[in-house]
Amino acid sequence: MTQGINVKRFDIFTDQEKMKDVFQRRLPRYAQGERIIKNCRLEIFRNKTLSNKRLKYTCPMEIGYALEVVDRSGRKCAVRELYAKAYIRGQSSMEFKRVRDGMLDHPHLGGFVTHLSDLDLIVWAFPHDPRLFNLSVLLSSNKIKAYFPYLNFPSGLSEPGHIIKISKHIMNYRAERRCLIRYSIQWGDRANPNTYAVFGKMFRDERGKEVYRRMNALYAPPNGATDRFLVARPLGYNDKIKTVWQEALQGEPLSAVIDYTNYNHYMKVVAKGIGNFHNHTLDCTDKISIADRLREVKKKAAVLAYTFPKFKEAFLLTVEGLERKMHDIAPIRNKLIHADFSIHQLLACGNKVAFFDYDEFAIGDPCQDLVKFVVDLYFRSFDSNLVELMVPTFLCAYQQHIGSKVAVDRFNWQLKAQCIIEAYILYTKQEPELEKKLAKIIRLSHMQSDPTDGSKSVRLS
Numbered sequence: 001m002t003q004g005i006n007v008k009r010f011d012i013f014t015d016q017e018k019m020k021d022v023f024q025r026r027l028p029r030y031a032q033g034e035r036i037i038k039n040c041r042l043e044i045f046r047n048k049t050l051s052n053k054r055l056k057y058t059c060p061m062e063i064g065y066a067l068e069v070v071d072r073s074g075r076k077c078a079v080r081e082l083y084a085k086a087y088i089r090g091q092s093s094m095e096f097k098r099v100r101d102g103m104l105d106h107p108h109l110g111g112f113v114t115h116l117s118d119l120d121l122i123v124w125a126f127p128h129d130p131r132l133f134n135l136s137v138l139l140s141s142n143k144i145k146a147y148f149p150y151l152n153f154p155s156g157l158s159e160p161g162h163i164i165k166i167s168k169h170i171m172n173y174r175a176e177r178r179c180l181i182r183y184s185i186q187w188g189d190r191a192n193p194n195t196y197a198v199f200g201k202m203f204r205d206e207r208g209k210e211v212y213r214r215m216n217a218l219y220a221p222p223n224g225a226t227d228r229f230l231v232a233r234p235l236g237y238n239d240k241i242k243t244v245w246q247e248a249l250q251g252e253p254l255s256a257v258i259d260y261t262n263y264n265h266y267m268k269v270v271a272k273g274i275g276n277f278h279n280h281t282l283d284c285t286d287k288i289s290i291a292d293r294l295r296e297v298k299k300k301a302a303v304l305a306y307t308f309p310k311f312k313e314a315f316l317l318t319v320e321g322l323e324r325k326m327h328d329i330a331p332i333r334n335k336l337i338h339a340d341f342s343i344h345q346l347l348a349c350g351n352k353v354a355f356f357d358y359d360e361f362a363i364g365d366p367c368q369d370l371v372k373f374v375v376d377l378y379f380r381s382f383d384s385n386l387v388e389l390m391v392p393t394f395l396c397a398y399q400q401h402i403g404s405k406v407a408v409d410r411f412n413w414q415l416k417a418q419c420i421i422e423a424y425i426l427y428t429k430q431e432p433e434l435e436k437k438l439a440k441i442i443r444l445s446h447m448q449s450d451p452t453d454g455s456k457s458v459r460l461s
Helices: 007-014 016-026 091-103 143-147 207-218 263-278 290-307 309-328 366-378 384-402 408-428 434-445
Strands: 035-047 061-071 076-086 113-116 121-125 163-174 178-187 194-203 234-238 243-247 335-337 346-349 352-355 362-364
Touching: 007 016, 007 035, 007 061, 007 076, 016 035, 016 061, 016 113, 035 408, 076 091, 091 113, 091 121, 143 163, 194 207, 207 234, 207 243, 263 335, 263 352, 263 366, 263 384, 290 309, 290 408, 309 408, 309 434, 335 366, 366 384, 366 408, 366 434, 408 434
Parallel strands: none
Antiparallel strands: 035 061, 061 076, 076 121, 113 121, 163 178, 178 194, 194 243, 234 243, 335 362, 346 352
16 A cells, blocks of 8 residues: 555545535535535546555546536436546645646636645536546537538538537546547538538547547558458547547447347457457557556556455455466567457447547557457346357457467466456446456456367356
8 A cells, every 4th residue: 555645534535425515515506505416426436545656746536426416496407427536645736726727728617626625626517627628619519610620521511601400429538538529410401401420539638649640540441351340431630629530430339239149240250350450560659568467457456455355365366376477478479459449349330340449559468458358248238148159259260360379378367467457447437236246257357268269268157
């Protein structure tokens, strides 16, 4: 445990009733009593108090809340999203000064970002993100018209005046980091308008430029190589609002489509797609080594062991085994990996599969992608018997496609590491039946799997 940090001091932030009272009494938009918080639900938190890193103006805890709000008469107003960052040793004051300085150029943030100095806490209401300054622009149907990449839009949709209506849907929001929004644009004849769908993804920094480069490198016309994942057409990058634009594909989430009648086809398509990706020549500066993975796992296991004493021994024994076996793993040539490869990143487009999310690419061990995908399958809402069919089909097809066997020792090492990481993800999302799921993931981490043998690839009883 990091010295000098009182972990119990942070318990208030996970106490939903106490935080409801804090927000009601102390946030400007609720303290006057015009709006009443009926319920405060903890949505997500990331506890960094047990990190081995030396803390210097970094926050040990990030928290998200959903507030059910009513007016004085009891009429429901809305569900409001709040995000907070908890600091130590008064470090929130320096961070809030930075936020205040940013407000000079972005005055719309004023009143939506609050500093509770006695709690060493900074709180803001979505979408008034203190780092994604222009997020409100992306959410404004009028303002966003000025930033669309019209040069790559269909003929007849070449300027803001051609737009009849815009519908928006927030697909993913990661506080202070990025936000993905799907836009459905109506244009043309008002009586029978055309519809064009695009994605806009905003970043807090220049990361979007790199993501756009990756999109272009991976994009190929739909009638290209059949073994590749489909990649939607990149439309542009706007530096002013740090947003990447990409055309939307017609399809459904693969996780909603796959079943007993088609799993064999789709698992083989996915296997070929990721195998092809691993052999891509796209250059990438980010690297993930086995040592990097171990450091990440040790940090997350420490948090889990502290938070869930009944599983402490299991988590720490897994880390001990990973550390002991790390130097015995046969070396391989690292390749391009997705680094967050799971079924929810895939879209079924007829018989093909589309691939998205270009943020985490790195040069590393391809087994990291394989085990991430496999572990993810076990924690989706699939029938367990279907998963037992999907996993060997996927692994066998992958090995057949790349023309070589996956190293058993390396696969098992990465599988155990991924189980710890997945357990931490479940914890931060406050998943329902969390302890039941943690027990399941511990059982999965104990499996001795052989990806080269379909009958023993990964079996969870």
